[in-house]
Amino acid sequence: MKAHGNHYTFKTLPQEYRDITRWRCVDEDALQEEELHRFAALREAITAYVRTGKLSGPSKASGVSEEEIIRQLNRCVTLDLEGQLVGWPALLKFLRIGRYSRATPPPVGPVGTAAGFAGAFSKFLGDHPQIREQLDDLIKKRSRKGKIHEVHKSIRQLARDFADLCRAAGVREDEYPLNTKSTARKSIERYVNDLVQCGSRSAIAARYGQTAADRLSVGTGISAFPLALAPYDVGGIDAHEEHCIGCIIVNGVAGPQLVPVERIWIVCFLDEISRAILGYSVGIRTEISSAVAEQSLIFNQTPWQPRPLSIPGFKYAEGAGFPSGVIPELLGCFPAVIKFDNAAAHHSIRISENARKRIGAALTYGKVADWAHNHALERVFKTLETYGFQRLPSTTGSNTQDPVRPKNPVREAIRNGITLEGLLDLTDVVLANYNATPSVGLGGQSPLQVLRNHLFLVKPTFLPRRLPPPSGHRPELGVVVETRFVRGNTKEGRRPYVQIDRVRYTGPVLARSFGFIGSQLRIHIHEANMQQVQAYLPSGIELETLSANGGWGRTPHSREMRAQINALCDAGELWVGFGDDPVEKLLEYYANKAYKEALERPTSVSRTGTKLANAAYVSGLPIPTQTPGSEDGQGNATVSPGRPVPASVKRPIWKSVT
Structure with a gap:
């Protein structure tokens, strides 16, 4: 028998279609008795025909005509929209295996008189590819020169714009779609839904936002190649700005003053297999820096010790800690691969060159806005917020619309005395407790227990990678x-x-x-x-x-602090005399200025207070008491001169004359 039109027969059926064992299956238990009988007869007839090439025998045995066997066979080997064979489901009654395609032109006539528009929208777009492209531009918000798209355009407005495109292309009022009552609004709505349901990233981003589009990169059903097979194979580093306001305390003539500072940054270093946090660092600053990111690596090289907590009744859970402090065998060990996102700090020479050469690890950077690249760390940050910072009265919430967010977080931080030192304690405790908390994803084990099992249970499953001693050519981190x-x-x-x-x-x-x-x-x-x-x-x-x-x-200080001191001295705002400690003078200057700002704007976050908190955190010095009348940091008298004294003018040295 020969093929008729596009139909296949035994002789023309491609070899790759003949393996019926690979066809898509049907759950026969879900079929009604009558439908099951019909399905079984057709499947038996097609199976016999594909194997023997005979039609008469299978037709008589199943009671199905030869023409019906050929027709149903061709339905089974039809390709679906994904390019796969429809398979045995094609034998089910009323199952449409292809899209309806209209052959005749849409009806012509005034609005309300024309009828029979089935398939007219697809037919129209196929006949007018330029209008279809312009409609896709509107739906997907494609950038065009001189065109600005609305943030969220309704279907009704899309229908109006579509009608304008048709008129501009020369479509008459008595032609489709202008001769329909809704100007094909329902068809446009179905068309938009089809684009979204097909997983079009641009359509989903345009309709539901970039966050929804970013989620398309996960849950695809395709497993990625596993980079991590054992602990310390792959690690990840990411930064997170905490959703909470804290204060520092500056003493002065008006009494102790709570100065609100900017939200702190937390950088976490995590092992991907055990989910253990290997280290972290804190940045008390406006933006994260490469030095703060590097400190999370340095944390892993020093034995961890519990902090002396400033909050009464606050304590670490039993067995809490970090690998560098509770598992001595892992002190100073690093993963072979470290994941980063595309933050500018992670592309710095400090990280991409110096840290990479010292650790000897491969660095891998995810795509822009690809949060799934470091998904394990995102869960840690969620834990840190849920069980820590978002429970405090001064939380800023997960977003501006968060119902838990107080009306004025800064005022709450001052009223409840939430200090920066307390936030640092909370960070260390929550992260240390996280390492000792059993997880369902780890089979009921804690991250630290997973590491111990890999090291000591039966036999080690990985070799800890200790770094060689630093040298003149490969200096230490930092x-x-x-x-x-x-x-x-x-x-x-x-x-x-x-x-x-x-x-x-x-x-x-x-x-x-x-x-x-x-x-x-x-x-x-x-x-x-x-x-x-x-x-x-x-x-x-x-x-x-x-x-x-x-x-x-005399005092520990960072290079950034030295640059601040030099800049203030150049501007004439800070004077460091012979024998003075420049770091102490810097803290005094910041304390005086922050105290004055807090008195003037008590419920505003202080940039100077943030710098003061960072300087005190780095140097280890206590925050000094404000000195009346010395906001300029030069130790002048309480009466300020009418005009600032230039930095080039040396201070006079007064001598007693006898």
Whole structure:
């Protein structure tokens, strides 16, 4: 028998279609008795025909005509919209296996007189591809020159715009779709729903927002290639701004003043298999920085110790902690692959080059706005908010429409005395407790227990990757390498030194080695604490540790704090005298200014207070008491001069005359 038209027969049926065992199946228990009998007869006849190529025998045995066997076979081997064979479901009654396609033109006539519009919309769009493209532009909000789309356009407005497109293309009022009562509004609604239900990312983003479109990247039913097979195979780092307002306390002449500061940032470092938080860092600042992200890696290198908690009755759960503090075998171990998002801080040289070379891990960056790249960390942040910050009176809520969000979080933070120190305690406790909390996703085990089982149960399933000792060519995390000339003057008796950010550094060996003057040294700078630096010869041989001269060597301070001090001194707002501790002077300046701002605007978040909190957090110094009349930080008298004194003018030295 030959094929008629596009129909297949035994001889023309493609070889890949003949394997009926791979056809899509039907759950026969769901069929009624009459439908089941019909389905079984057709399936038996088609099976026999495909295997033998005979029609008469299967037709007599099943009671199905030869023409019906051929027709039903061709229904089974029809391709669906996804390019797959329809299979055995094609034998079910009233199942449409293809879209209805109208062959005749839509009816013509005035509104209310024409009838029979079945399939007219698809026929019209097929005959007018330009109008279809313009309609898709409106639905998907495609960018066109000189065109601005509404944020959310209704179906009714889409129908009006569609009618305008038709008129502009020359469609008459008595032609479809202008001759319909609703201007094809129902058809447009179905067309939009079809685009959305087909998973069109642009259509879903246009109708329901970018968040809904971003979710399309997960739940596809296709498993990704597993990068992580054991603990410390893959880790992830991400930052999260906490939804809570905290305050610092500054004492002054008007009594203790609560100064609201900006919301803190938390950067977490997590292992993907065990879901254990390996480390974290806190950023008290407006935006996250690469230094804060790097501190979450450094956390994993130092033994964790519980914080002395400032909140009465607040405590760690039994067994809580971080791997670096409760599992000594994992101290200083790092994953082989670390995931990052596309934040600018993660693309810095500090992370993408220095940290990568020191850790020896591969870094992988997700797509822009792809939260699923680090989905495990997103769950941790949700836990941190749900069981921590969003339970406090000063929470800012998950968004501005959150019903839990108080009317004025800043006022609540002041009224309830929610301090920044308390928020830091809460962060450490919640994250440490998370590591000791059993999870359904981990089979009822806690993240720390999963790590212990992989290490000590029967036999280890992974080899902890300890880092080699740092060297002159591979410095420790948090250290930058710069080249500096050795300065000094033998004739004037100025001993050799190197200068970094306007501060002189020297040591016992360098100070007596006048032969180094004019040569270069490689300086390893720990930017989180600029009290000391490490000096190396150009050959890589370690020389010695150099200390900052004067008051710069007294208190821990970051490179960022030194830049702030230098900038304030240049602007004439801060004066550091001989023998003064510049860090203490900076804290005094910020305390005076923050106290004054808090008195003027008590319910506003203070930028200066945020800087003060960060400086105190980095240096470890207590927040100083406000000094009356010295908001300029120069120790002037309580009466301020009418005009600021230029920084170039030296302060007078008064002497007693006898």
